[in-house]
Amino acid sequence: xxxxxxxxxxxxxxxxxxxxxxxxxxxxxxxxxxxxxxxxxxxxxxxxxxxxxxxxxxxxxxxxxxxxxxxxxxxxxxxxxxxxxxxxxxxxxxxxxxxxxxxxxxxxxxxxxxxxxxxxxxxxxxxxxxxxxxxxxxxxxxxxxxxxxxxxxxxxxxxxxxxxxxxxxxxxxxxxxxxxxxxxxxxxxxxxxxxxxxxxxxxxxxxxxxxxxxxxxxxxxxxxxxxxxxxxxxxxxxxxxxxxxxxxxxxxxxxxxxxxxxxxxxxxxxxxxxxxxxxxxxxxxxxxxxxxxxxxxxxx
Amino acid sequence: xxxxxxxxxxxxxxxxxxxxxxxxxxxxxxxxxxxxxxxxxxxxxxxxxxxxxxxxxxxxxxxxxxxxxxxxxxxxxxxxxxxxxxxxxxxxxxxxxxxxxxxxxxxxxxxxxxxxxxxxxxxxxxxxxxxxxxxxxxxxxxxxxxxxxxxxxxxxxxxxxxxxxxxxxxxxxxxxxxxxxxxxxxxxxxxxxxxxxxxxxxxxxxxxxxxxxxxxxxxxxxxxxxxxxxxxxxxxxxxxxxxxxxxxxxxxxxxxxxxxxxxxxxxxxxxxxxxxxxxxxxxxxxxxxxxxxxxxxxxxxxxxxxxxxxxxxxxxxxxxxxxxxxx
Numbered sequence: 001x002x003x004x005x006x007x008x009x010x011x012x013x014x015x016x017x018x019x020x021x022x023x024x025x026x027x028x029x030x031x032x033x034x035x036x037x038x039x040x041x042x043x044x045x046x047x048x049x050x051x052x053x054x055x056x057x058x059x060x061x062x063x064x065x066x067x068x069x070x071x072x073x074x075x076x077x078x079x080x081x082x083x084x085x086x087x088x089x090x091x092x093x094x095x096x097x098x099x100x101x102x103x104x105x106x107x108x109x110x111x112x113x114x115x116x117x118x119x120x121x122x123x124x125x126x127x128x129x130x131x132x133x134x135x136x137x138x139x140x141x142x143x144x145x146x147x148x149x150x151x152x153x154x155x156x157x158x159x160x161x162x163x164x165x166x167x168x169x170x171x172x173x174x175x176x177x178x179x180x181x182x183x184x185x186x187x188x189x190x191x192x193x194x195x196x197x198x199x200x201x202x203x204x205x206x207x208x209x210x211x212x213x214x215x216x217x218x219x220x221x222x223x224x225x226x227x228x229x230x231x232x233x234x235x236x237x238x239x240x241x242x243x244x245x246x247x248x249x250x251x252x253x254x255x256x257x258x259x260x261x262x263x264x265x266x267x268x269x270x271x272x273x274x275x276x277x278x279x280x281x282x283x284x285x286x287x288x289x290x291x292x293x294x295x296x297x298x299x300x
Numbered sequence: 301x302x303x304x305x306x307x308x309x310x311x312x313x314x315x316x317x318x319x320x321x322x323x324x325x326x327x328x329x330x331x332x333x334x335x336x337x338x339x340x341x342x343x344x345x346x347x348x349x350x351x352x353x354x355x356x357x358x359x360x361x362x363x364x365x366x367x368x369x370x371x372x373x374x375x376x377x378x379x380x381x382x383x384x385x386x387x388x389x390x391x392x393x394x395x396x397x398x399x400x401x402x403x404x405x406x407x408x409x410x411x412x413x414x415x416x417x418x419x420x421x422x423x424x425x426x427x428x429x430x431x432x433x434x435x436x437x438x439x440x441x442x443x444x445x446x447x448x449x450x451x452x453x454x455x456x457x458x459x460x461x462x463x464x465x466x467x468x469x470x471x472x473x474x475x476x477x478x479x480x481x482x483x484x485x486x487x488x489x490x491x492x493x494x495x496x497x498x499x500x501x502x503x504x505x506x507x508x509x510x511x512x513x514x515x516x517x518x519x520x521x522x523x524x525x526x527x528x529x530x531x532x533x534x535x536x537x538x539x540x541x542x543x544x545x546x547x548x549x550x551x552x553x554x555x556x557x558x559x560x561x562x563x564x565x566x567x568x569x570x571x572x573x574x575x576x577x578x579x580x581x582x583x584x585x586x587x588x589x590x591x592x593x594x595x596x597x598x599x600x601x602x603x604x605x606x607x608x609x610x611x612x613x614x615x616x617x618x619x620x621x622x623x624x625x626x627x
Contacts, residue, residue, distance in 0.1 A: 136315060137315060137318055137319065137322075139558070139561065139606075140315045140316070140318075140319045140561075140603050140606050140607065141319050141322065141323070141599075141603075142561060142564060142565060142599065142602045142603075142606075143561065143565065144565040144568060145323065145565075145568075145583060145595075145598070145599055145602065146323070146326065148583070148584070148587050149323065149326050149327050149330060149331070149587060149595060150326065150330055151330075151587070152330050152331065152332065153330050173558050226443070230445040230446075233445045233447060233448070234445060234446065234447045234565070234569055237447045237569070238569075238572065238584055240587075253447070253448060253451070257451040257455075260451065260455045261455060261458055261459065267451075267455075271448055271452075274445070274448070275440075275443050275444055275448070278442075278443040278444075278445075279439070279440065279443035282439065282442060282443055283439075286439075
């Protein structure tokens, strides 16, 4: 009785557009300074990576036979490598690949983690046992090792397969968190209501449970971007990652590290860009967590 | 409580077995030992290759299930087979596991302890100068991949040695070969070699832990039980350490279990970059030489390490959290 009165009283106000999930999210983000700084840096790096090669006077494969290992100059902005290739162009192409790998791998990881975690937490029982067991098994398998062993298979199959594999080895921790949240969410009234109305289980998970933990998923996807970039760097450093003619920041660092003292420009430019990239992504992830997670307001 | 630990231990044993089996199967089906022998100079005859492959249980014409069965029976009797150079894998493990364990244990102890201590202190002094400096340092370190940390340390060691004109820091190998300096000299030599790799490993661990511990501590500091502890007359220091830190350590221990796999991978990179002949460096080399048995053995070792860390955190968990002990 009193409820309906209250509702009537507030009805006219409710008629003004209530900000939806996404618009309130955007508003929250714009208000967080760290997120904005991080985003601006990332957008800057993306612009640099894709526009840079167009501005460079040198081609990707082109060698300057007059300048092997020459320091940065007006001709070669980042100097040249040991085969006379223009470091600026190489670094920009590597930056493109690293960004792409990070974004795609994080997307795949989060999708796998959300599905596995939500299904395990929603159905519990046997499905949960089985899925969590697989998760534990994946946690025990050393990811770096498995990717390195699989490398002979990957060598010829391009970078997208590599990205999918990267994602297959990174989803476990997020899946465990999603499972925990699902267990508590599935007891909420709106989930019960949906179930009593006869909505199918799969639809409840996709429409009601997963959107309600979108903040966790977004934060985690951001953190996964930087983990993927870091893992890729390590793999490429040992030659188990992306294969030539493709280059990433990781493979450039591997090459530059061998001559870091004699020819510092082959090492420091790509390393610096990698650090800036990961730093910016972490900045966004950290700010997002504070903005989206009500429990962590105190942590700023 | 003992029952809880025993049950965990049993499931860990199953996981270790499965993880090494999977690694063996993947390695046996993707690596190419035949190619390794065919590339030798001078190339051996086909019969010789065949004979060698059969002897080492690496022949890709033997069905995978049969090779796996041979390998598994060997492992059941604690024999990991022969490496591709026909040495005993067991002897190699005995020689290399210690090197890796020294690095991992020292790195973990230094990194985790410093990280937890500094993170907790930073939380108590939130927004103070110490807090700001450690937060910025941790944030920056987290953005640098472990490989790059190791390489940068190595490059700066070379630079430092050049500038000072002495060998202040060693950056290659685990000890100087042919050193005749008695017990203390050898010890000093080993420590000198160990500084940089241990530092490389503990830096990233320190960054992750100090950040995590700071957040957990901040969550706890405002709680009622900490206030009550101080209200009933405990000194601030005792309340912080006995009540706040103890509670805040529980999630950190879970975090430790999750990140231990990454730590082992980082140890692999560190060993390889600093030229330590440990398990990690061995696995990178054995993938290059198509050495299936060695790869499986290292996976086994790493799975055991991860499980040991999980078990350790189970014990710590039970020690810190009375609720686990009671139920």
